[in-house]
Structure formats: C-alpha cells, structure tokens
Amino acid sequence: MPVQTIEIIDSHTAGEPTRVVLGGFPSLNGTSVAELLSDFRSNHDQLRTGILCEPRGFPAMVGALLCEPDKPDSEAGIVFFNNGGYLGMCGHGTIGVVKTLEYLGRLNSKQVKLDTVAGTVTARINDDGSVSVQNVESYRHRKDVEVEVAGEGSFRGDVAWGGNWFFLVRDYTGPIGMGHLKGLTRISGLILQALDAQGVTGADGTVIDHVELFSDSDMADSKNFVLCPGGEYDRSPCGTGTSAKLACLAADGVLPEGASWTQESVTGSVFEASYTNSGIGVVPTITGSAYITAESKLVFADDDPFVYGIR
Numbered sequence: 001m002p003v004q005t006i007e008i009i010d011s012h013t014a015g016e017p018t019r020v021v022l023g024g025f026p027s028l029n030g031t032s033v034a035e036l037l038s039d040f041r042s043n044h045d046q047l048r049t050g051i052l053c054e055p056r057g058f059p060a061m062v063g064a065l066l067c068e069p070d071k072p073d074s075e076a077g078i079v080f081f082n083n084g085g086y087l088g089m090c091g092h093g094t095i096g097v098v099k100t101l102e103y104l105g106r107l108n109s110k111q112v113k114l115d116t117v118a119g120t121v122t123a124r125i126n127d128d129g130s131v132s133v134q135n136v137e138s139y140r141h142r143k144d145v146e147v148e149v150a151g152e153g154s155f156r157g158d159v160a161w162g163g164n165w166f167f168l169v170r171d172y173t174g175p176i177g178m179g180h181l182k183g184l185t186r187i188s189g190l191i192l193q194a195l196d197a198q199g200v201t202g203a204d205g206t207v208i209d210h211v212e213l214f215s216d217s218d219m220a221d222s223k224n225f226v227l228c229p230g231g232e233y234d235r236s237p238c239g240t241g242t243s244a245k246l247a248c249l250a251a252d253g254v255l256p257e258g259a260s261w262t263q264e265s266v267t268g269s270v271f272e273a274s275y276t277n278s279g280i281g282v283v284p285t286i287t288g289s290a291y292i293t294a295e296s297k298l299v300f301a302d303d304d305p306f307v308y309g310i311r
Contacts, residue, residue, distance in 0.1 A: 002302045006051065009103065010294040011096040014236035014269035017058075018096030018290070019051060021065045022104075024297070028067065033077040034117050036067050037086055040079055046308040048081045053309030056298050059083045060232040062093050071120060074113040075101070084209075084230025089118035089163025091239010091271075091286050095131040098123045099290040118163040132287040133239060138162040138247040139281025141203055144170070147194045155191055162243030162284070165202035166210045167195055176215040176225045176266055181233065184266070188213060188227035212241045220264035236288065237263040237271040243284040246275045250282045257282075 006024035010017060026044055030036040040048070052061045065079040078097055080087035087093075094114060101107050102125060110125045119136040126132060142159040145167075149155060157169040169191065176184065188211040195201075195208050202208055209229040217223035226234040226241045234241070242263045249255035261273045275282035300307050 004300040005297045006047075006300070007297050008051070008295075009100045009292060010296075011099055011290045011292050012235075013092035013095045013290040014265060014271065014288050015267045016092045016234055016236035017061045017293075018090075018093045018100075019057065019061050019063050020097055020100045021051065021063060025065060032070050033067060033079060033115050036077065037079045037117055040065065040081070041086060049083070049309035049311050050300060050307060051298060051309075052081070052083055053311060055306055055310065057309075059230060060235060062087070062090055064090070064093050064097050066097070069113075070115040071113070074115045074120060075107070077115040080116065082228065082230050083232065084228070086117075087164060087229070089116045089121070089136060089240055091133055091135060091163070091243065092234070092236040092288065092290075094121055094123060094133050094239065095288050096290045098125065098131045098133075099292065103292050116163070126287070130287055130289045132285050135239065135243045135284045135286060136163050137278045137281055138243040138275075138284050140248050140251045143248075143251070145200055147191060147198055147200055149187075149190045149194045152187065152190060158248045159200065159202060159208060160244035160247050161202060161281075162245075162247065163240035164210055165206055165208040166212050166241055166244040167191065167200070167208050168212045168241075168244060168248060169214065172213045172215070174213075174215075176213060176223050178266060181266070184213065184225045185227060185231070185233060188225065188233075189231065192227065210238075210241060212238070212245070217264045219268075220262035220270050222261075223264040223266070225266045233266060235265060235267050236269055237265040239271065239286045239288070242271050242273050242286055246273055246284045247281045250275060250277070
C-alpha cells in the first residue's frame, strides 16, 4: 500500500504546541511565502488537517512549514497553519521554529531573520535560552468598537493588528483561569460571530479571527484568554495578541516606548514584551521560552480512513 512520511519536530512555547514540518511535504509552486501558502491552501489542504488534527495531532496544535525565504538574508520562510486554516504570523510558533533550528544545528548565529506572510521578523536567542522576536509593525485600527452579543449584552473593544487581526475586549469582567475555559470559549466565540454578523472588520474588510479577553493578574501586568481561528484557545499569552495589546497601550499613552510589559496566559505562562515606535504604530518585541518535545515521522497510508485527520 502506498505510504507517505512527513518529518516533524514538536515543541511547545509557554504551553502552546508548534509542529515544524521539515521534510516529505510536496513541492509548492510560488516565489514568495504568500504564494507558497496559496498553493498549500489550494492543492494540499488535506495535509494541513492530516498533520495537525486527530489522530496524529490535536486541535490546539499550530503547524509551521519551513520553505524558501523571500529575502536573501533570511534564514527561512514559514507558512503557519492551524486546525482552522492559515495564519499570517504566529509569535509562539516563531519562537518554536527558532528553538527547532537551534536543536538541529542549523543556525550560524544567535540572531536570525525569518519571512512570514505578514512580513519579515527578527529573532534572537538570549543567554538564558529564551527567544526574543521582533514582530511585524503592529497598530490599532479602531478604538472602542461596540458589538452586540445576543443574550449577553454589548461589549466594547479595540480592533488591532499584531500579525493577525484581533478584537481586544475592554470591558470583560469575568474571571480568567483554567477552571473557566468552557465559559471563556463560549463568550469569545459569540463575540467573534457578532463581529462578523455586524460587519466589524480589520483594514480593507479583512476578517477578524482572534478574540482576546483580559483580567488583572497577580504575577504580570495583565492576564488574557485568546480564542484562535478553529475555536481553540491559546495556551501561551499569544505573541501576535500581545503585539496587538502593545499597539493599543501605546496608542492610549499608557505604556512608554521601551518599557516592559508582562502578559500572562490563561494557563499561567508569561511573555515579556516591549516596543519601539514606528510609522503607523509600534514594532513589538516578544520574549518567551520553547522546549522540544518530540522528533518523529508522520505516516500517511492510503487505506487509512482518517489519513487526512478527523475533520
């Protein structure tokens, strides 16, 4: 029976998993990361679910396909994908990719450039083993947007870009913690549906596919819950979500340039962040730690009824 194998390395960044695809993936057509993503989506999307979804993976897993970079001085390009589709950028995933490349001995320097669909990011491995990622330029698109959620009332929030589009809820007052995951997922999903139904979008009508709730934290400046595309919550504090948060803090004059911000996730893990000012917003730097968890080959047999995952 025909069998295909795909080489992968798994890691987690602050609790959120990343599965880096190293080899065995079909050749993609395109001359940029964006074109390669388009070919992946159009012609090989069944491998996205086969790689990430059960029985080989689980819904929270994020994939990172290494590919040729857009720029000659970049180490690699990355196509990020998850159970719901494709991502422009992924902060925790970038940290996971850097630690994977270090594990493989593929880095000639502690600093590396990587090309994503959202743009080029620069990552640095710190002396303590953590990774700092200078993300793409992030900015607030709209402030204090009100959305009506059936049966739940209205919520106000900011629409911001951090490499993905976020709705950052300003007036959520409920608890954020692992004991409240069902309720947090429910209300975030309802807000996401309401944004779509009421025509609240990012720039140029782009769909908002992340919702971020906040509460006070005993160990950081803020605690969050992030609902990602596909309906799973981020186990990490979310690198692109923290970038969007920094853009809003900067726009409100709450956090000065260069000052440190600590963002705690619903699981209790923490990212450290800061920013420099830019043309339309800020350039965030997100710092976190990743750990290799597995090195293996995924086997795809033609007669497997779930060869491309349970969807």
